[in-house]
Amino acid sequence: MATVIPLFRKAPPVKEEWSACLAALGQTRDRADYARLFEHFAPRVKAYLVRLGMTPANADELAQEALLSVWRKAHMFDPAKANASTWIFRLARNLCIDRMRREKLQFYDIDIDYDAPDPDERHGGEQAILATRMAESIRALPEAQAQVLYLSYYEGRSHSEIAQAIGIPLGSVKSRLRLGFDKLKQLWGESS
Amino acid sequence: MNIRHHLDDATLLAFAAGSLSEGMSLLVASHIDRCTDCQTRLQQAEAVGGALLEELAPVALAPGALEQVLALLDTDAGKPEARPAAPAPVQYADIPAPLAPYLKKSLDELDWRTLVPGVRQFDLRLGGPGATRLLRIAPGLSVPHHGHRGNEMTLILRGSYSDELGRFQAGDVADLDEQISHQPISDSGEDCICLIATDAPLRFSGLMGRLVQPFIGL
Numbered sequence A: 001m002a003t004v005i006p007l008f009r010k011a012p013p014v015k016e017e018w019s020a021c022l023a024a025l026g027q028t029r030d031r032a033d034y035a036r037l038f039e040h041f042a043p044r045v046k047a048y049l050v051r052l053g054m055t056p057a058n059a060d061e062l063a064q065e066a067l068l069s070v071w072r073k074a075h076m077f078d079p080a081k082a083n084a085s086t087w088i089f090r091l092a093r094n095l096c097i098d099r100m101r102r103e104k105l106q107f108y109d110i111d112i113d114y115d116a117p118d119p120d121e122r123h124g125g126e127q128a129i130l131a132t133r134m135a136e137s138i139r140a141l142p143e144a145q146a147q148v149l150y151l152s153y154y155e156g157r158s159h160s161e162i163a164q165a166i167g168i169p170l171g172s173v174k175s176r177l178r179l180g181f182d183k184l185k186q187l188w189g190e191s192s
Numbered sequence B: 001m002n003i004r005h006h007l008d009d010a011t012l013l014a015f016a017a018g019s020l021s022e023g024m025s026l027l028v029a030s031h032i033d034r035c036t037d038c039q040t041r042l043q044q045a046e047a048v049g050g051a052l053l054e055e056l057a058p059v060a061l062a063p064g065a066l067e068q069v070l071a072l073l074d075t076d077a078g079k080p081e082a083r084p085a086a087p088a089p090v091q092y093a094d095i096p097a098p099l100a101p102y103l104k105k106s107l108d109e110l111d112w113r114t115l116v117p118g119v120r121q122f123d124l125r126l127g128g129p130g131a132t133r134l135l136r137i138a139p140g141l142s143v144p145h146h147g148h149r150g151n152e153m154t155l156i157l158r159g160s161y162s163d164e165l166g167r168f169q170a171g172d173v174a175d176l177d178e179q180i181s182h183q184p185i186s187d188s189g190e191d192c193i194c195l196i197a198t199d200a201p202l203r204f205s206g207l208m209g210r211l212v213q214p215f216i217g218l
């Protein structure tokens, strides 16, 4: 049984201006900047949460919570280490996992700026541009690969569930994911 | 740490997407904690998530949602968060930081249960469709030959084992799916202790395997 998913609407690529806006917010705490970020990201975070299976009311509440966290953590955002959409995606995902599990596992916070010196300063630098290129690249993927990526991220499906939903073996789900990921990295590498 | 066996890209993508079970996430986090190679690939996988967030068709929030949040910004609920303190130094060298809160003890102090002579387990009892447990295998012993209906991940915490895929030492992860059937043998002078997370029951083959299955229940 194949599920038909509208893969991607025609969207402009990720805009670097959101990263600049989020970084500025961390310094200035300007409410107008915040409102702009809210209006761009809250409806996307909500769309994400709804796809993960939340009711619209719960998704509203959690999207508000996620965007409140954006305000509270903005000073920790480092545009050299992550793109605003990646940073907000991670924030929303972690909130969602906490909510669904109410357990003790903390997600691995890769961009956290600890009070101590960063042992591996060089690591994050190139990641920021990555997401921008990635959005363009995802559109270039074969549909079969884009579909498993999409189901994995935006429907929160496990590999076994994806295998069932689209009627292919588990091994094929994983190889499609690998291929898609490789292609994305390759596309990005080639265009840099 | 000299890590030779890493996580599959498909697993890192699922982790980044938040679609792994708690036990599998715990295992992945425990490997990543000490592996810079997988940390970099995780950042790439998370960038996929960020890019896809931009691609989603927005869904409007209920009217007044922004105003409700704006009203909170100057209250306690809107106070900027303090930067987290650097993580506490690890208490036990063979327990990765993400795993420590689940054990609260050293590996040797855990309440190990004997499955068969030489093989002991400690179940983390996380619930869910699969299982998450520590297995402790005496030198020279093996886990019965088995295949998998779903995914099985093994992270070595102490000692080492060998199987058809190679030799796995502390920090190494074996990230297997249903296509692989294997028989790991503990192959150093000390017990091999590993964290194992599955998302579906394992399939044991052979008589020994079938005898042990009900006890291991992996």
Ligand SMILES: [Zn+2]
Residues within 6 Å of the ligand: B003, B005, B006, B007, B031, B035, B036, B037, B038, B039
């Ligand atoms: Zn690794």
